[in-house]
Amino acid sequence: MTKLTVNGQEHDVASAADTPLLWVLRDELGLTGTKYGCGKAVCGACTVLVDGAPTRACVIPLSALDARTVTTIEGVDSAVARAVRQAWIELEVAQCGYCQSGQIVGAIALLHDNPTPSDEDIDNALDGNLCRCATYVRIRRAVHRAAELIA
Amino acid sequence: MSITRLTRREFLRHGLTASGGLLLGVRLRPARAASDAAGIPSFAPDAFVRIGTDDLITVIVKHIEFGQGTFTGLPTLVAEELGCAWSQVRAEGAPADPSRYANLNWGGSQGTGGSSSMNNAYIQMRRAGATARALLIAAAARAWQVKPGDITLSEGLVRHAASARSARFGELAALASQEPVPKNVTLKDPAEFVFIGHDLPRLDIAAKADGSAVYTQDLRLPGMLTALVAHPPRFGARVASVDDGPVRALEGVEAVVELPSGVAVVARDFWTAKKARDALLVKWDESDAFRQGTEDILADFRARAARPGLVARRDGDASTALADAAQVLEADYEFPFLAHATMEPMNCVARHDGDACELWYGVQGQSLDLGNLSRALGLPAEKLTLNMLYAGGSFGRRSNASSDYVVEAARIAAALPGTPVKLVWTREDDMRAGAWRPLTLHRLRAALDADGGINAWQHRIVGQSILAGLPKPPPADKVDHTCVEGASTLPYAIPNLSVESHQPSLPIPVLWWRSVGHTHTAFATECFLDELAHAAGRDPLELRRALLVDDPRRLGVLELAAEKAGWGKPLAAGRGRGIAVHHAFKTWVAEVAEVTMLEDGDYRVDRVVVAVDCGLVVNPGIVRAQMEGGVGYALSALRGEAVTLVDGRVQEDNFDTYPLLRLSQMPRIEVHLVASREPPTGVGEPGVPPLAPAVANAIFDACGARERRLPLRRAARA
Secondary structure (H helix, E strand, C coil): CEEEEECCEEEEECCCCCCEHHHHHHHHCCCCCCCCCCCCCCCCCCEEEECCEEEECCCCEHHHHCCCEEECCCCCCCHHHHHHHHHHHHCCCCCCCCCHHHHHHHHHHHHHHCCCCCHHHHHHHHCCCCCCCCCHHHHHHHHHHHHHHHC | CCCCCCCHHHHHHHHHHHHCCEEECCCCCCCCEEECCCCCEEECCCCCEEECCCCCEEEEECCCCCCCCHHHHHHHHHHHHHCCCHHHEEEEECCCCHHHHCCCCCCCCCCCCCCCHHHHHHHHHHHHHHHHHHHHHHHHHHHHCCCHHHEEEECCEEEECCCCEEEEHHHHHHHHCCCCCCCCCCCCCHHHCCCCCCCCCCCCCCCCCCCCCCEHHHCCCCCCEEEEEECCCCCCCEEEEEECHHHHCCCCEEEEEEECCEEEEEECCHHHHHHHHHHCEEEEECCCCCCCCHHHHHHHHHHHHCCCCEEEEEECCHHHHHHCCCEEEEEEEEECEECCCCCCCCEEEEEECCCCEEEEECCCCHHHHHHHHHHHHCCCHHHEEEEECECCCCCCCCCCCCCHHHHHHHHHHHHCCCCCEEEECCHHHHHHCCCEECCEEEEEEEEECCCCCEEEEEEEEEECCCHHHCCCCCCCCCCCHHHHCCCCCCCECCCEEEEEEECCCCCCCECCCCCCCHHHHHHHHHHHHHHHHHHCCCCHHHHHHHHECCCHHHHHHHHHHHHHHCCCCCCCCCEEEEEEEEEECCEEEEEEEEEEECHHHCEEEEEEEEEEECCCCCCHHHHHHHHHHHHHHHHHHHHHCCECEECCEECCCCCCCCCCCCHHHCCEEEEEECCCCCCCCCCCCCCCCCHHHHHHHHHHHHHCCCCCECCCCCCCCC
16 A cells, blocks of 8 residues: 545555556546546646646656655636636637646746746746647647736 | 447437427428327437527537537527527537438438538528527417517527517427427528627637636446457568467456457556557567658559559640640659557557447547448447547548447447447557558649740649548549549649549558548649749739639638738848648638748748638637637648658557647648638638648748758758
8 A cells, every 4th residue: 555645635546666656646536637638748648746847747656655645637726727717718728628737737837936927938848748639729828818817 | 428338228318308308300291290209299309409408509510520610500500590698508419310310412421521510501500590489479479469570589598579578488388389380481581690600709718717627538337348449560460379468467457459450458447458458468460561761652542543544533634735845743642551540549448349339539430430340340320329539639530431449439338238348449559550641642734825824734643542542443444533632623724634643552541631632632733833934923912813714712711921021122131932722621711921941951840821711700709719720730740740650560559659839849830711701611721732732832932942852841942
């Protein structure tokens, strides 16, 4: 059993120690908002916050997470998170939507660190989050819009 | 918003008992009284609209939602005619039943593709809304003993002004369900539209911003197991033997199932199944395996291009005109295999109950899947239930000629009767499986006359036929239009024109990929025309204008894009501008790209101006989104994408070797919509074809390099 705090709730997790966090979240805890895209940290669809930092859940094993705090798309609930979600809805960013949990969690982490990011800051923070529908124009606009909403 | 996950019978029962409402078909059969267990009357399930006593309007959408906006666009049509408030409207995926939910552009076949959803359903869905409206009016008129003509509907209320009476839709649903369905309904005058043509919010957007939207990957059924499959390392290889002893002993592994397509490991969860699948010892029989590489295939294609092919179009006599010409230009263009690389890799949930099978997944090609499943399982189509879920992208992948992963899931489920099984393909499984955009070679020759006119154009295309992979393929000596579309329909006035097709057979599964043949024909034709313009000393825009006769909508987008982009305005050194125009799936799109050359032949696309004529614009925001996405999707392929084979083995199987476009590479995009009263046409695909030629032409303008082999990662300066 590994102790894991997810979205403010403590869990004793039974998955094998080598299980990537992504599959603990999805298969054991039933939190399916975090998506599988590549399995090797090259697409960003599985982005969650581990102790507040954006992390690729598909490669970090459960054994590396003892006593750490995980926040997923289902649990993000700060003022920044609400602003990001509102901006995402206003600008209708999503198309197929599959990568958007990762995009949104990544955007929240960025705005927590830097409430007024430039285009370049946004590129740097989210360049590892692939979107096959290429909603990038709106992702960038929505991050700026969220920054306005926070200000 | 919900996507139904119920069987047809459950769906009916649910729809009626939960809402006690009105199920309405638009086939305008005489109303058939139907009732569920609770005896609530309704119309038989030829149904597109359900009005619940809770006032919710559920629109049953026959086309899948994978980002292109059908779950908003089709309900908009119903809501417009019905007179409800947009906040009342929900969308629900239709069951697989071609008798009720056929694509009207495809005869009796059900499925989504060819950017046809809005085009085929435009009148059908409006009639569904108008019919529901007529029934609500009839019910109110009877209840209130007033004339139907004095009743109005708007914002979800039925009103009779003179008597100051009103009712919510839900209050009238049960009464309305007893009214006879009118044979004819009057549709609104477009001048009265309040929803069509306006930016209604997408119905799927909130669920896609909080992680609650359910994709196949997310579906959890009681007792469900997860399956992964070991597939052969080369096309045409088969299982020789399998040693599954060590794997069967692993905790959490429930079954190992040998399949025609490989060996499945079924386990309690993904990670257990993944480890077990990777540990499986399979010996492959590769005696019939395909061992060629990309370069072998290309060499063969080049040799074929030297010979005449099947005739796709012949005007005048191009061969003689070329032989007699003063100046002949010739160019080969080469296009790689491309993966759809949807963000959600292929997957499918299936439960086989012995004499029936139920499946849950992103169902795009209902008729294809029903046929393939029926043959594979030996069950009639009536025993198959397909539940449509959101799909994390498709771009053609899920409209599935062989139903590869769907059949695979069903076969695994058949080995474990009663147990729901989720088949998951990893990214690597998905990319190695084929079903790619075919590798294609184009050879073009053209004759220029002394005045800079084009007197002849000969175009040979070599590539696998996609239609040859269908369950009932057309004869091999017939031109597959998906190989030549966009080339055989060349719009330019050239007196001697020949388009030919070679369709070699290879054991590599190929499939339609967002805009299909246009992905390569638009590049070859619009780049070659640009080459001819420069050879003739003519402006590429001016040459197109001169060659377009009686083609006002194509000229319309061409002029609009050129004007908005500032065609002809000088650019700084190292920058360039290119233009392309193309017609695909009934929609015209022109794009102007501006590029800046960087170090070592790399380049940046700074700005793309798009002009689109898709007839009546139902939802401007969604049309813009599809153009933006189409530009990004096409640019991604142009800049980096290629699946290659070496000795029959796939070399690229994840995003580290198959690079997709990133945020920092996305250009500024300006979309201009042509105002039109023509029927609406598709927008999912047509934004794709003009982008790559516009960019390649801009690179030539910037640095004089003509790159004719894709992907175009770097441009060698001339």
